[in-house]
Amino acid sequence: MAAFKRIRLRPRFLRDVSKIDTRTTIQGQEINAPICISPTAFHTLAWPDGEKSTARAAQEANTCYVISSYASYTIEDIIAAAPGGFHWFQLYVQSDWDINKQMVQRLEALGFKALVITVDVPVLGNRRENKRNQLNLEANIMLKDLRFPGERKSTLPALTSLPSISFCWNDIPLLQSMTRLPIILKGILTKEDAELAVKHNIQGIIVSNHGGRQLDEVPASIDALREVVTAVKGKIEVYMDGGVRTGNDVFKALALGARCIFIGRPIIWGLTFKGEHGVKKVLDILKEEFRTCMALSGCRSVIQKSPESKEVV
Amino acid sequence: MAAFKRIRLRPRFLRDVSKIDTRTTIQGQEINAPICISPTAFHTLAWPDGEKSTARAAQEANTCYVISSYASYTIEDIIAAAPGGFHWFQLYVQSDWDINKQMVQRLEALGFKALVITVDVPVLGNRRENKRNQLNLEANIMLKDLRFPGERKSTLPALTSLPSISFCWNDIPLLQSMTRLPIILKGILTKEDAELAVKHNIQGIIVSNHGGRQLDEVPASIDALREVVTAVKGKIEVYMDGGVRTGNDVFKALALGARCIFIGRPIIWGLTFKGEHGVKKVLDILKEEFRTCMALSGCRSVIQKSPESKEVV
Amino acid sequence: MAAFKRIRLRPRFLRDVSKIDTRTTIQGQEINAPICISPTAFHTLAWPDGEKSTARAAQEANTCYVISSYASYTIEDIIAAAPGGFHWFQLYVQSDWDINKQMVQRLEALGFKALVITVDVPVLGNRRENKRNQLNLEANIMLKDLRFPGERKSTLPALTSLPSISFCWNDIPLLQSMTRLPIILKGILTKEDAELAVKHNIQGIIVSNHGGRQLDEVPASIDALREVVTAVKGKIEVYMDGGVRTGNDVFKALALGARCIFIGRPIIWGLTFKGEHGVKKVLDILKEEFRTCMALSGCRSVIQKSPESKEVV
Amino acid sequence: MAAFKRIRLRPRFLRDVSKIDTRTTIQGQEINAPICISPTAFHTLAWPDGEKSTARAAQEANTCYVISSYASYTIEDIIAAAPGGFHWFQLYVQSDWDINKQMVQRLEALGFKALVITVDVPVLGNRRENKRNQLNLEANIMLKDLRFPGERKSTLPALTSLPSISFCWNDIPLLQSMTRLPIILKGILTKEDAELAVKHNIQGIIVSNHGGRQLDEVPASIDALREVVTAVKGKIEVYMDGGVRTGNDVFKALALGARCIFIGRPIIWGLTFKGEHGVKKVLDILKEEFRTCMALSGCRSVIQKSPESKEVV
Secondary structure (H helix, E strand, O other): OHHHHHOOEOOOOOOOOOOOEOOEEEOOEEEOOOEEEOOOOOHHHOOOOHHHHHHHHHHHHOOEEEEOOOOOOOHHHHHHHOOOOEEEEEEOOOOOHHHHHHHHHHHHHOOOOOEEEEOOOOOOOOOHHHHHOOOOHHHHHHHOOOOOHHHOOOOHHHHOOOOOOOOOHHHHHHHHHOOOOOEEEEEEOOHHHHHHHHHOOOOEEEEOOHHHOOOOOOOOHHHHHHHHHHHHOOOOEEEEEOOOOOHHHHHHHHHOOOOOEEEOHHHHHHHHHHHHHHHHHHHHHHHHHHHHHHHHOOOOEOOOOOOOOOOEO | OHHHHHOOEOOOOOOOOOOOEOOEEEOOEEEOOOEEEOOOOOHHHOOOOHHHHHHHHHHHHOOEEEEOOOOOOOHHHHHHHOOOOEEEEEEOOOOOHHHHHHHHHHHHHOOOOOEEEEOOOOOOOOOHHHHHOOOOHHHHHHHOOOOOHHHOOOOHHHHOOOOOOOOOHHHHHHHHHOOOOOEEEEEEOOHHHHHHHHHOOOOEEEEOOHHHOOOOOOOOHHHHHHHHHHHHOOOOEEEEEOOOOOHHHHHHHHHOOOOOEEEOHHHHHHHHHHHHHHHHHHHHHHHHHHHHHHHHOOOOEOOOOOOOOOOEO | OHHHHHOOEOOOOOOOOOOOEOOEEEOOEEEOOOEEEOOOOOHHHOOOOHHHHHHHHHHHHOOEEEEOOOOOOOHHHHHHHOOOOEEEEEEOOOOOHHHHHHHHHHHHHOOOOOEEEEOOOOOOOOOHHHHHOOOOHHHHHHHOOOOOHHHOOOOHHHHOOOOOOOOOHHHHHHHHHOOOOOEEEEEEOOHHHHHHHHHOOOOEEEEOOHHHOOOOOOOOHHHHHHHHHHHHOOOOEEEEEOOOOOHHHHHHHHHOOOOOEEEOHHHHHHHHHHHHHHHHHHHHHHHHHHHHHHHHOOOOEOOOOOOOOOOEO | OHHHHHOOEOOOOOOOOOOOEOOEEEOOEEEOOOEEEOOOOOHHHOOOOHHHHHHHHHHHHOOEEEEOOOOOOOHHHHHHHOOOOEEEEEEOOOOOHHHHHHHHHHHHHOOOOOEEEEOOOOOOOOOHHHHHOOOOHHHHHHHOOOOOHHHOOOOHHHHOOOOOOOOOHHHHHHHHHOOOOOEEEEEEOOHHHHHHHHHOOOOEEEEOOHHHOOOOOOOOHHHHHHHHHHHHOOOOEEEEEOOOOOHHHHHHHHHOOOOOEEEOHHHHHHHHHHHHHHHHHHHHHHHHHHHHHHHHOOOOEOOOOOOOOOOEO
16 A cells, blocks of 8 residues: 555646546456456455355446455355356366366356466465464364354365465466466566466466465565566556555556556455445445546546556656 | 655855845736745635735735635625735636636736636546535535625636536637636646647646645645756746745745745635734745745845756755 | 565465475585574573573574573583584684683584684674663673572683774684684675675675674664675675564575574573573574465575575565 | 764774774864864853853863854853863854954964854844744843853854854955964855865865754755765865764764764753763763774774775765
8 A cells, every 4th residue: 555655646637538438358358447356255254145245246336356266155156146247266276186177167167257366375374463363264264153154155165275385387288278268367476477477378467465465575566566567568468456445546556557456355345334335335436536536637548548658657 | 745845955155145035027027025825715714804805915915816716705806805916817617618708808807917727627636535524515615604604705606617627738729819818727747738838838837736635646746846847948937836834945946946836725824813914924924934045045036046056956 | 674674575476385495504514494593692691591492492493503602601511401403603702812722622622613703892882771771791790690690600701801802804814723613704794894704715704783782873784785795706605693583584684695594682582481492482483484485485495596586676 | 863874884893993093183283083062152051151161171172162153251261261272263254344353363362273154144044943932042141031140241242243144255365364264164065165165265164054953954964064075075174063963973974074073962961961071071972982983893093094995875
């Protein structure tokens, strides 16, 4: 959030901004605004209907929702709650490739539009706050007294093992051979890895530091975005999550080359506040703030942005 | 204000400063000091006589007062209160060009010396403080219990619609064809817009971020001033408002190329404190501080400043 | 600590990190992790068994413990407590070279593996905290009521005089002629002194600012490390101490060219908390954090690091 | 003080520092340490014996004391209190050159060794604190209840008028024609004025911002010192005052090219604490801290410093 605040806008005036178009596309599919939903775990901790509410809000807002491997409901239940929604799936690749294959087939059958492979959890980070809060994922969340334990049916039976610690660039072709879906890598923070992603025919990158929860003292996503965008040279789409709290932040990320941004915590806050309506409210506020920022920056359209323009510094 | 504080003065000594001349001219007309009054709305919120008091103080100080489109009194009333004053008018260009034309004719007839066109409000910014303070301009200010509702006669009947959202560079020639007054653009923050202003035969620019109230995270005016001054290459006069609180700030702005500065909030504070006398006091304090800063910086005259001198860093 | 926090990690992903090797060598001898124990004085102030407990923990962790000239126990007692341990000795060179010679012979006989010569105490720094806390080393610590006075047998009879104020580069050959042990200089902070160390055939440098206690306003060790590493051009091993509090800090120091780091205060905290077991706990926590940081940075081995890689910025 | 803290020391070790020599010379005369006393006004406000106590302490410390034009005692009384002392006189040049001439003759007769001309008070700065503290120099200090009014005999009868507002570079030759004493300019902050001083055959410069009391937002003296030292190219001696609170600060100023430093407030604090003995104590503490800093930086002598060495950064 501090990294976003350091970026200054360079508003341009005396342009006709009577028509502002916040729409864009990601992987070829239109969304109403470049504001999508990052994968986060266990939405029933925030609201009884959990991911089903999130999915309904995303569908209503016509934006992309990346469902987490650690969803509280089965993906079938979530999709059923928002059958017209635009969904990507966040996948932790498993050591057992049969499980990966089954999962991919299941996702394709359910109409998911992309696989988001989280690359920044080969091992679990040192989550001091979890220790301080005595939050034991296995014991407390999966087995014990959630607020609405009866309703929760985890997708986890197929994903009980931790992500593969040995999954690496050499395994990418195998994954690609299993699916016709675009593959997006989530968690890239360096130009070196961004170049490797392009070289391996990856379709997109979500620049992310896992909400700051995996490894302390990495760059802010918005700072890493610059070097990743420069490295990929426009060959693939680059997205980002982390620290986006206002429409200005959305605008800044796009001005620095992101195709869209994803939000995590604000979605959970909206969900906790008022379920589906809270999530929709968060998306609406950000979209309106983003539209205002576009108007006051003299930008009529998300798509028209040219690399020469310099909306931020 | 923080941006001003970061600028260091480079005082020069052993110069004869027994005669200090704070006078300068803007658009060819002399003012006693390069300290003028920015347009701000609804002065009766601060003092019963509102803009009439402000105008009297400005006339007494022999400086320029830019009357706001959202004045609490009719411009005729304000001018009548200070018939010998030096007045510019801040205009929000309307979608209806007949209204614009009538307004310009009325302003010329009343002796205004320039039109200040605010360019940074194609749409209203996201004014969170207004929401938090439950300040609804339409409902609360225009219609409800002001402290002195009986006295207020707004200039607004001719300006009830919001500024034109489509007003753009292409409309400048039409505006210029309607008037012989100099046109000043208020709200420019980038070199690109400054160059366009010169290209469109604009007579002056007020570098401003609307008191920080339109769009968060834009540059401080004093920081944007540098790039605007560089861009216009001395072809037109550049002024600034925003963050000026001391005579040192005035000096810094001039050292960085501003012809004069405008103040908004300090005028309202003076008005709230003691009406006309409070406004005059604010202008006097700033002028004396500015004179001291000139003497201690070895500057005898506002006019003599040469581009080679480097009074600040 | 602040200097460490300013350094950003650049994590690399999609590398097989199923096998992480934290081992390295210093002066040719293997340690389990590049986390060793800096010399600190008077461990019985923290725990009755003092340096004997520290030595046991270091031996169990298979790492290097640099015993201080101001240990609370005789070096014979300390070595006896951990006869299989890996020990270096921190030596304040005395004006009387006979004493130095006897000391070196005693250290060689006891199996010490290197002499760590502290160079940053030609005179005692201006330790304001000692004055404020009325801590008089001579009077209070050596003679008065320690918590366990009966047990303390100082190594100091041979070291009652202060370090030699005239000890200088010209004396290095004499010292080298007395011993076959590698000589490590502790306290170097500049590239000039690092180059002199190489020129004088010194075997290693511990970049250190004496825990910030000798001279205020010197660089942080981690900042000085960069210039020292550049200056020695890989000809000798460079270590550092000061400010290391997390496994990320260890990783950053190594990424900037340190062969290993040494910790002082955290060892004393562990010792105060639970003696030998507390020291071991501190070493274990740091090692595990370091291993996690390696995994999340895509580093499988401490040794494989190449100068081209850029793990931090 | 903050500017000093930002400067880092670069200590050098393994040099024989058994003999440290803090002596230096200013304008050819030896002082025990490069720590002298800046002119400050009205010492009887701090201690009944006022400047007489200060002079005694300076004489005992064998350092230079610059007596202020606004001393509480006549210069004859002050000199009589410390007849063997090393004194400069701080002079505000008056509009009436006869007064200046009489003053110079009186100073020469009394054995003063240099004239320190304060250049940064052509007009009095905007001293808000004086207003807030209701401190009126004329009314309160000169005429009303000082703590020891009976003892005070001001040098001011000859100096009742304010410094000349028109005194400038062109007047320097006239001043030089009146005296054989070296002329030192106090208050220079820019390279331009430093070059003019050299050009006008001035013998020395005290870089100073008048304790931050004349003009807000000028550079810290220690920052301005760098550009002044570079500009004079060693042709004349450069001193500084402002912000020196520790021996490290003294060392930093010398490392950046100052011949010596002057202190103002710390002297007053010492005087308030315990008169002559308090002033001596302040000088002694600073000198000892400076000596320690020299030893830990590997500097044996103030004089030997070569321009190539880089003791700070």
